[in-house]
Amino acid sequence: MFLYSHDSQGLGHVRRNLALAQHLSLHLPELSGRPVTGLLATGLPQASQFPLPAGFDWLALPGISKGDGGYTPRHLAAPMDSVVELRSRLLESALLAFEPDLVIIDRHPFGVCKELRRPLKRLRRRFPQARVVLGLREVLDAPEVAAAEWAALAKPALLDELFDAVWIYGDQGVHDTAATGEVPPGLAERAQFTGYLAHGRDLNPPPSVFGADAPFILTTVGGGSDGLHLALAAAAATVPVGQNHLVVTGPQMEDEDHAAVVEAGRPGTVVVRSVDGLSHHIAAASAVISMGGYNSVAEILATDTPALVVPREAPRTEQLIRARDLASAGALDVLREPYLTPAAIGAWLSHAVVRRVDRSLIQRDGLSAVPHLAATLLADTNLEVVA
Numbered sequence: 001m002f003l004y005s006h007d008s009q010g011l012g013h014v015r016r017n018l019a020l021a022q023h024l025s026l027h028l029p030e031l032s033g034r035p036v037t038g039l040l041a042t043g044l045p046q047a048s049q050f051p052l053p054a055g056f057d058w059l060a061l062p063g064i065s066k067g068d069g070g071y072t073p074r075h076l077a078a079p080m081d082s083v084v085e086l087r088s089r090l091l092e093s094a095l096l097a098f099e100p101d102l103v104i105i106d107r108h109p110f111g112v113c114k115e116l117r118r119p120l121k122r123l124r125r126r127f128p129q130a131r132v133v134l135g136l137r138e139v140l141d142a143p144e145v146a147a148a149e150w151a152a153l154a155k156p157a158l159l160d161e162l163f164d165a166v167w168i169y170g171d172q173g174v175h176d177t178a179a180t181g182e183v184p185p186g187l188a189e190r191a192q193f194t195g196y197l198a199h200g201r202d203l204n205p206p207p208s209v210f211g212a213d214a215p216f217i218l219t220t221v222g223g224g225s226d227g228l229h230l231a232l233a234a235a236a237a238t239v240p241v242g243q244n245h246l247v248v249t250g251p252q253m254e255d256e257d258h259a260a261v262v263e264a265g266r267p268g269t270v271v272v273r274s275v276d277g278l279s280h281h282i283a284a285a286s287a288v289i290s291m292g293g294y295n296s297v298a299e300i301l302a303t304d305t306p307a308l309v310v311p312r313e314a315p316r317t318e319q320l321i322r323a324r325d326l327a328s329a330g331a332l333d334v335l336r337e338p339y340l341t342p343a344a345i346g347a348w349l350s351h352a353v354v355r356r357v358d359r360s361l362i363q364r365d366g367l368s369a370v371p372h373l374a375a376t377l378l379a380d381t382n383l384e385v386v387a
Contacts, residue, residue, distance in 0.1 A: 002100035006112045007044035011223040012295045013106045014042045025053035027371035084113045092119035103132045137294040138170020139322045146182040166191040171363040175325045195363030198302035206277035216244040218285040222293045224250020228257045235264040237345035245269040287352040292319030306352040307332040
């Protein structure tokens with residue numbers, strides 16, 4: 001199998017695909033009767049820090065970054081169109097040489113600057129038996145913004161031709177991506193909601209930073225590239241008596257910004273760039289403060305830990321929509337960025353650490369559902385090996 005994520009900012013796309021690969025590697029062989037091997041395509045240099053499931057390897061692409069002016073090369077001193085062409089040729093070569101039976105594309109159907117469109121068209125012509133899945137987080141953006149992005153990609157007929165299935169990684173009862181118009185009608189008709197990719201993200205619990213029984217608050221800002229404001233406010237917040245505070249700034253936060261968060265920390269606050277087994281730390285925490293990215297929220301949903309989400313509101317409203325919908329479902333609390341202060345966080349913490357949150361009514365077993373969906377999709381291909 002072949003899993004693609006474009007990875008221009010943050011760790012969310014590659015982490016989502018990695019979680020899928022881990023569960024497909026574990027469960028698809030018993031469902032299909034065939035071994036599994038695969039490639040994870042990414043342009044994110046930090047991806048190599050994550051352990052790979054058995055039978056998988058990385059396909060490294062030249063990195064790109066996204067700024068106010070659009071996409072730019074992360075490291076190469078070359079025009080962006082040259083970097084896109086290089087990435088496209090690497091993807092095409094890998095797809096045609098590897099001959100995957102299953103391709104899962106995260107979020108962007110044709111990748112960055114349509115780099116995947118030609119490779120997918122050639123794959124479809126040469127290996128029509130290959131099954132191609134578009135994996136979508138449960139919230140894309142405001143419907144009118146999402147519709148404009150789809151319209152700029154391709155004619156609907158091409159999307160219908162190249163994609164066999166759409167997996168939406170969420171609970172339709174919390175946010176119905178198809179009904180809002182965030183997905184074009186042709187793709188919406190073949191969409192299946194998996195449930196949130198929540199349970200089973202970290203399979204090996206690590207030891208707690210503070211020891212087995214020491215209570216603590218956790219603040220996480222995802223990859224960290226845009227989490228400085230929240231990390232500073234949280235580090236400076238007063239935490240309830242007896243609680244430690246772990247602030248995880250993420251590997252993509254600038255060094256000087258990370259140092260500023262360390263400086264802002266109150267006594268009892270430990271500031272680190274990353275921690276092994278973040279989902280287990282979320283489950284063990286007395287309360288968690290987080291941005292509203294998909295993976296961070298999914299890890300929160302797998303637990304009963306009270307959560308305060310401070311969603312990013314620009315350039316996309318995705319995190320705000322997600323936070324509001326889950327707040328309406330009683331799963332978390334929301335603090336808007338204009339009201340983010342150490343005092344506001346401290347006030348929330350004083351009430352949060354004495355309670356837990358029941359999230360059992362939300363569908364959270366997407367990682368268990370995906371191998372079954374994959375096995376069904378592959379059942380008609382008459383293949384001997386899932387590769």
